[in-house]
Amino acid sequence: MIFDVDGTIADTERDGHRVAFNLAFEKLGMPDRWDVDSYGELLAVPGGRARLRQYLGGRGMGVNELDDVVPRLHELKNRFFVDLIRRGRIEARPGIVRLVDELQVSQITVGVATTGSRHWVEELLEVLLGAARVGRFGAVVTGEEASAHKPDPELHLTALDRLSCRPEAVVAVEDSALGLRSAKAAGLACLVVRNSYTAGQDFTDADLVVDELGEADHPAMVVADPHGLAVDGPVDLAVLRRLLAAGPGVPPST
Ligand code: XBP
Numbered sequence: 001m002i003f004d005v006d007g008t009i010a011d012t013e014r015d016g017h018r019v020a021f022n023l024a025f026e027k028l029g030m031p032d033r034w035d036v037d038s039y040g041e042l043l044a045v046p047g048g049r050a051r052l053r054q055y056l057g058g059r060g061m062g063v064n065e066l067d068d069v070v071p072r073l074h075e076l077k078n079r080f081f082v083d084l085i086r087r088g089r090i091e092a093r094p095g096i097v098r099l100v101d102e103l104q105v106s107q108i109t110v111g112v113a114t115t116g117s118r119h120w121v122e123e124l125l126e127v128l129l130g131a132a133r134v135g136r137f138g139a140v141v142t143g144e145e146a147s148a149h150k151p152d153p154e155l156h157l158t159a160l161d162r163l164s165c166r167p168e169a170v171v172a173v174e175d176s177a178l179g180l181r182s183a184k185a186a187g188l189a190c191l192v193v194r195n196s197y198t199a200g201q202d203f204t205d206a207d208l209v210v211d212e213l214g215e216a217d218h219p220a221m222v223v224a225d226p227h228g229l230a231v232d233g234p235v236d237l238a239v240l241r242r243l244l245a246a247g248p249g250v251p252p253s254t
């Protein structure tokens with residue numbers, strides 16, 4: 001299993017990264033503030049630095065100033081974001097802790113592939129999932145370790161390599177069309193957990209789409225089930241095994 005972070009393990013963007021970006025703008029005395037809707041548009045650009053660069057360049061900031069301001073803003077943003085994490089302002093999405101436990105109890109390899117920065121990714125995972133679970137992850141691949149971001153498959157391919165897993169044996173969990181495209185380009189089956197920012201995106205190629213994974217006391221909120229898995233409970237290991245068996249991934253090598 002390879003988990004995406006932002007939007008998947010936690011709903012980090014609207015009330016997390018966006019708030020931290022605005023605190024960084026304020027700290028540097030800049031007039032910019034990203035409201036919920038405009039940040040949703042900006043999420044089309046993966047990577048916080050690239051997002052800043054595209055936005056500030058788009059409003060006329062010159063290359064020299066961008067080279068100076070963008071790294072400072074991003075560093076500040078990550079510090080503010082870690083502060084939000086430590087103050088408990090970010091929570092794991094429903095079903096994530098349950099599913100990680102189930103996978104790890106069954107000795108299933110679990111990894112992470114995210115565009116996000118290592119500076120905050122490890123802190124977020126430890127605070128949301130606990131050091132014991134994170135310590136059992138086979139790999140945590142972050143944005144700095146790839147020259148290309150999602151939808152390029154490099155992050156997923158790096159995670160596959162670190163986990164020593166064959167693509168046809170792995171399910172990726174993603175929240176966005178960018179993440180889905182990266183997982184598919186890496187030859188993985190993909191479960192999509194939509195969120196408020198990504199609900200309207202194109203998930204035609206996903207192997208299962210839900211709005212929520214569900215918990216023991218309530219079923220997953222299924223949006224699209226192209227393989228006819230007929231999920232009537234939470235998304236659990238049994239569902240994932242059936243998804244893999246039915247998924248259009250690379251045919252299992254003999
Ligand atoms: C989502 C991203 C990240 C975050 C911000 O990554 O594109 O850039 O928005 O984090 P994923 P950084 O869904 O792959 O986890 O500012 O650290 O990039």
Ligand code: MG
Pocket residue numbers: 004005006007008174175176179
């Ligand atoms: Mg994501």
